[in-house]
Amino acid sequence: xxxxxxxxxxxxxxxxxxxxxxxxxxxxxxxxxxxxxxxxxxxxxxxxxxxxxxxxxxxxxxxxxxxxxxxxxxxxxxxxxxxxxxxxxxxxxxxxxxxxxxxxxxxxxxxxxxxx
Amino acid sequence: xxxxxxxxxxxxxxxxxxxxxxxxxxxxxxxxxxxxxxxxxxxxxxxxxxxxxxxxxxxxxxxxxxxxxxxxxxxxxxxxxxxxxxxxxxxxxxxxxxxxxxxxxxxxxxx
Numbered sequence: 567x568x569x570x571x572x573x574x575x576x577x578x579x580x581x582x583x584x585x586x587x588x589x590x591x592x593x594x595x596x597x598x599x600x601x602x603x604x605x606x607x608x609x610x611x612x613x614x615x616x617x618x619x620x621x622x623x624x625x626x627x628x629x630x631x632x633x634x635x636x637x638x639x640x641x642x643x644x645x646x647x648x649x650x651x652x653x654x655x656x657x658x659x660x661x662x663x664x665x666x667x668x669x670x671x672x673x674x675x676x677x678x679x680x681x682x
Numbered sequence: 683x684x685x686x687x688x689x690x691x692x693x694x695x696x697x698x699x700x701x702x703x704x705x706x707x708x709x710x711x712x713x714x715x716x717x718x719x720x721x722x723x724x725x726x727x728x729x730x731x732x733x734x735x736x737x738x739x740x741x742x743x744x745x746x747x748x749x750x751x752x753x754x755x756x757x758x759x760x761x762x763x764x765x766x767x768x769x770x771x772x773x774x775x776x777x778x779x780x781x782x783x784x785x786x787x788x789x790x791x792x793x
Contacts, residue, residue: 568724599781609725609770609783622780656724669774670715671781673724 570674578680584645587677591659598640604653647681692788701758703787705771714754715772763793
């Protein structure tokens with residue numbers, strides 16, 4: 567158990583819909599990362615937040631957005647869903663001390679999204 | 683091709699044998715990390731090697747880093763069936779926290 571929790575575990579929805587994925591980081595971790603893992607794309611970095619602020623952005627679509635709240639939990643919002651958005655979505659957290667160079671990430675169990 | 687490419691894509695060995703997988707990357711890095719993922723589950727951090735280190739050990743794991751060749755290798759000695767998983771390397775370009783994971787090596791250890 568990494569200490570990172572994600573809800574829900576599974577989500578099945580239809581094209582055009584909007585969903586919210588939730589992540590609670592490990593106690594004490596200020597940084598949250600979101601990743602998308604699909605069969606043909608591997609693990610793709612989406613976005614990172616540190617203590618409530620966006621720090622790094624990856625291949626995140628404009629239909630997707632995220633935020634980190636004052637209690638450090640994070641939500642990933644996916645809208646206008648398409649079939650191709652079906653994937654495993656992982657959240658990871660880390661201490662992310664700037665400049666320390668030891669940003670080990672602890673991954674949650676993931677949310678499996680199926681868009682029908 | 684993306685930063686952090688693992689080679690081979692898949693590897694099948696007998697229990698007790700050693701498994702070696704390689705990772706290549708493209709930019710200057712602060713550190714390189716290896717992760718393991720059991721089928722459909724979250725990734726688990728295995729080991730981190732800093733850019734000024736050349737070799738690191740952790741139990742049955744040995745990681746090397748060659749910054750001149752922009753490559754790293756992960757060696758698992760005396761493999762066990764429980765080592766069956768996908769293994770990913772992850773790098774972040776110096777000065778960023780944007781981690782790039784490779785496509786992984788799928789290791790199968792046969793009992």
